[in-house]
Amino acid sequence: MINHPGFSDTPDDAPAPQRLAAIDLGSNSFHLLVANNVSGQLQVVAKLGEKVQLGAGLDDEGALTEDAMQRALDCLARFAPFLEETPNAQLRVVGTNALRAATNSQVLIERAEALLGHEIEIIAGREEARLIYLGAAHALAEVHGRRLIVDIGGGSTELIIGENFEPLALESLEMGCVTFTKRFFADGDISEKRFRKAELAALSELANIRRPFEELGWADPVGSSGTIKAAASVLAASGQAPDGIIDRKGLATLRKRLIKMKRLDKVAMDGLKEDRASVFPAGIAVLSAVFEAFGLEQMRYSDGALREGVLYDMIGRNTAEDSRLQTLEGLRRRYQIDPRQADQVAASARQCLTQVGTAWQLSASNAQFLDWAAQLHEIGLVISHSQFHRHGAYLLANSDLAGLSRPEQQALAFLVRAHRRKFPLKELDALPAAVRPTLGRLARLLRLAVILNHSRPEHPPTAFRLDADGEQLSLSLSDELAEQALLVNDLEQEKEYQRAAGFTLAIETLDTATVSAR
Numbered sequence: 001m002i003n004h005p006g007f008s009d010t011p012d013d014a015p016a017p018q019r020l021a022a023i024d025l026g027s028n029s030f031h032l033l034v035a036n037n038v039s040g041q042l043q044v045v046a047k048l049g050e051k052v053q054l055g056a057g058l059d060d061e062g063a064l065t066e067d068a069m070q071r072a073l074d075c076l077a078r079f080a081p082f083l084e085e086t087p088n089a090q091l092r093v094v095g096t097n098a099l100r101a102a103t104n105s106q107v108l109i110e111r112a113e114a115l116l117g118h119e120i121e122i123i124a125g126r127e128e129a130r131l132i133y134l135g136a137a138h139a140l141a142e143v144h145g146r147r148l149i150v151d152i153g154g155g156s157t158e159l160i161i162g163e164n165f166e167p168l169a170l171e172s173l174e175m176g177c178v179t180f181t182k183r184f185f186a187d188g189d190i191s192e193k194r195f196r197k198a199e200l201a202a203l204s205e206l207a208n209i210r211r212p213f214e215e216l217g218w219a220d221p222v223g224s225s226g227t228i229k230a231a232a233s234v235l236a237a238s239g240q241a242p243d244g245i246i247d248r249k250g251l252a253t254l255r256k257r258l259i260k261m262k263r264l265d266k267v268a269m270d271g272l273k274e275d276r277a278s279v280f281p282a283g284i285a286v287l288s289a290v291f292e293a294f295g296l297e298q299m300r301y302s303d304g305a306l307r308e309g310v311l312y313d314m315i316g317r318n319t320a321e322d323s324r325l326q327t328l329e330g331l332r333r334r335y336q337i338d339p340r341q342a343d344q345v346a347a348s349a350r351q352c353l354t355q356v357g358t359a360w361q362l363s364a365s366n367a368q369f370l371d372w373a374a375q376l377h378e379i380g381l382v383i384s385h386s387q388f389h390r391h392g393a394y395l396l397a398n399s400d401l402a403g404l405s406r407p408e409q410q411a412l413a414f415l416v417r418a419h420r421r422k423f424p425l426k427e428l429d430a431l432p433a434a435v436r437p438t439l440g441r442l443a444r445l446l447r448l449a450v451i452l453n454h455s456r457p458e459h460p461p462t463a464f465r466l467d468a469d470g471e472q473l474s475l476s477l478s479d480e481l482a483e484q485a486l487l488v489n490d491l492e493q494e495k496e497y498q499r500a501a502g503f504t505l506a507i508e509t510l511d512t513a514t515v516s517a518r
Contacts, residue, residue, distance in 0.1 A: 017043065021086040022310035023079060025112075025120070027055030027098035028154025028178045028279060029226060030072070032079045033307040034086060037315055042138075042308070046082045050075045051275040054098040055155045055178035063104045072108060076115055088118060092310050094131075094405065095122045097155025097176060106432065113434070121405030125172025129158035130323070130402050131309035133167045136160075136224050138312055139304025148218040148294070151305055152227040152286050154178035154279070157202075159209065159290075161216045169216055170400075173205040177227050177283035181264075188264045190281055195259055198282060202289030210293050221296050224305040227283030230276050232301040237271030247298040248291055255288055313403070323403030328372055335382040335395070337375070341453065344460040346374035349449035351460075353442075356468040360441050369408075370442045373415035374449060380416070393417030393427075407432075411439055418443035419450050423501035444473065444503065451490045465510060471503055476510035 017036035024031040031049045035042040052075050057068020083091060093112075099105045099122050109120045123131070132151045140147065146168075149160040155176040161169040184198040223232075228246065231254065235241040240250040258281045261267050267277040290296065316322055332339065349370050353362055380392030397413035404412070414431060418424050428440055445466075452461050463478035481487060491507050498505045 018315075019045070019086050019090060020311045020314055021083055021091045022307045022314075023076070023091075023093040023116075024307045024310070025054070025072070025093065025095040025099060026052075026154055026306075027096060027156070027176055028053055030054075030075045030079070031307050032082060033311060034082055035311055037311075040315060042311055048079065048082070050078070053154070053178055053279075055101075055176065056182060058098065058102060061103065062101060064098075064102045064108055069108045069111065073111060073115060076112055080116060083116070090314065091118055092314060093118055093120045094128075094306070094310055095120055096128050096306070097125070097153060097174075098178075100125070100406075101155065110432070110434075119407070119434075121407055123405050124400055124409075125156055125158070126170045126400040127402060127405070128156070128306060129160050129170040129172050130167055131313060132158050132224060132306050133160040133162050133170070133309065134165065134312050135304040135306060135308030135310075136222060136302050137162060137165045137304075138308060139302045140220075140222065145219040146217060147220045147222055148213070149222050149224060149302075150228065150287075150290055150299065151224045152177060152283050152290075153225060157205075157286055157290075159213065161213055161218055169209075169213060171209050171213075173209075175202050175205050175286050177279040177286065180282035180286060181279045184285070185264055185282060190259055190262055190264060190267075192259055195255065195281070195285055198285035199289045199292070202286045203293055206289060206293040214294070221294075221299040222302045223287075223299045224302050226276060227280070227287060228299070228301050229303075230272055230280060231284060231287060233271035234269050235271075237269070244301045245298060246287075246301070248296065251284070251288060251291060255284055258284060324372075324401075324408075327402045327404065328375060331376060331379060331401075335379045337378055337381075341378065341456055342375045344453045344457070345377060345446075345449045346371050347460040348452045349374045349446055351462060351464075352445040352448055352466050355466045356445070356473070359468040362438070362441065366438055366442060369411055369415070370446060373412055373419070373442070373446055376412065377416050377419045377446065377450060389417055389420050407435075411435065414439055415443055415446055419446045421497070423447075423497050423503070425501055444498065444505075447494060447497075448473075448475065451487070451494055454490055455484075455486055472506065473498075473504065474506040474508060476508045478510060482509045 017038045020037050021034040028051060029049050030052045032046065034046040035044050052071050054068055054072055057065045059065055093116065113120055133149050136149045146161060146163045149162065151158040153176045155178060157173050157175050159171045160167050180198050184194050223246065231246050232244050234254060235246060235250045236243045240253060241247055258267065264278045264281065267280055272280060313323065332342065350367065353367050353370055376396065377392065378388065379395055380388035380390065383391040393413040393416045396409055396416055401409055410431065414427055417427055428436055431439060461481055463481055465476040467474045495505045495507065
């Protein structure tokens with residue numbers, strides 16, 4: 001449940017509220033939500049939305065135009081003052097379909113990150129669906145039973161079945177009010193034929209999920225975000241339905257009214273905001289297809305969606321409820337990763353990072369990603385031992401991983417790809433420039449941790465010291481470790497791999513007493 005300012009019953013001795021903020025970079029609209037976290041509930045401080053229509057700014061080659069990027073940057077500049085009291089660690093900026101699709105999205109991302117002073121995460125479609133469900137489920141916390149949640153965005157439509165706060169099915173389909181406007185109403189004409197073509201295209205997208213969704217079933221169809229909110233507002237304004245309710249008859253009447261208007265620039269209705277009018281017919285076509293595909297009689301609107309879900313997800317991060325931890329544990333089980341070896345490599349990686357973390361300015365977040373990569377470095381063995389680091393990277397880069405953004409998946413995939421054999425400079429250079437130095441350093445630490453545990457010892461070796469001087473690493477081994485021929489041979493090979501990549505690794509012998517004293 002979201003509490004609004006002025007209605008808090010928080011006790012005087014309660015902990016100070018935690019300021020959180022989320023920006024949703026949608027294909028049609030950008031949204032800002034700033035709220036205080038008070039004992040797991042959100043008290044809204046600021047809530048803004050602007051029609052940017054980023055999805056409409058894709059040219060024939062799938063690239064964002066300069067005008068579209070400038071609209072986005074101008075909007076973010078207006079959002080920025082509302083973020084001044086939000087700590088950087090408690091802000092998330094997420095991009096959806098338009099930024100997933102644009103061939104030059106990185107250009108906009110880098111400019112926007114410079115403006116906001118904060119990273120932007122592109123989230124996958126099913127992750128978007130998960131976050132939408134999380135936001136909607138909290139808004140509907142008083143309602144029990146299985147729900148169907150539908151969110152029609154500018155570039156995609158998310159459909160989720162869930163119960164309480166647990167999603168049971170997540171889908172993101174390539175259909176939205178902006179993309180369908182460009183596809184079916186590009187010249188501004190509205191007709192029965194065009195409307196039906198849009199509906200049939202949406203029905204085609206829905207065909208693959210209709211049966212599994214119906215088998216799961218639901219008792220409560222719920223809609224969220226702009227198109228469904230606008231439809232409910234128009235029906236309420238015309239007296240055709242109670243506030244917040246869309247029924248089949250009212251939706252059919254609304255469809256006919258839109259077709260009679262004949263032109264997008266003539267669309268005007270009580271309850272419909274002017275800046276949504278041009279994409280409203282396409283959104284109603286998608287909504288009509290959802291009603292038709294699932295045989296819905298009515299749907300109610302809920303004011304809880306992606307941005308609220310992002311905030312609730314942040315509240316759960318770095319706790320036992322962190323969805324990323326559940327995802328990583330699921331991967332370990334699904335791909336039958338050897339838990340002892342994963343834990344030992346992770347332990348050695350942590351020891352390496354502890355010893356050079358200050359010199360290399362590595363953060364707790366960096367340590368977390370190194371630990372996750374160590375836990376998953378052998379994930380590719382389920383496919384083949386040959387080139388398993390490549391297989392593992394592919395799995396991590398291309399799977400739907402709940403809780404992880406695309407940059408997070410990209411980082412994990414790179415670290416797993418880089419943990420053995422030749423250092424992958426090509427893959428490193430393909431990463432955003434801002435993260436290359438850190439991920440390159442984390443990869444070098446992971447490589448050493450894997451080598452130290454190559455023989456799968458009973459316990460992870462601890463009698464070593466690692467020092468960093470700029471990009472040069474010096475690994476000092478105890479006499480006991482230095483006598484292990486396989487280990488020394490592996491480290492000599494690693495020196496050559498790192499030298500070929502432009503790095504320096506020195507190997508020295510250090511007596512055990514000195515190592516223990518460190």
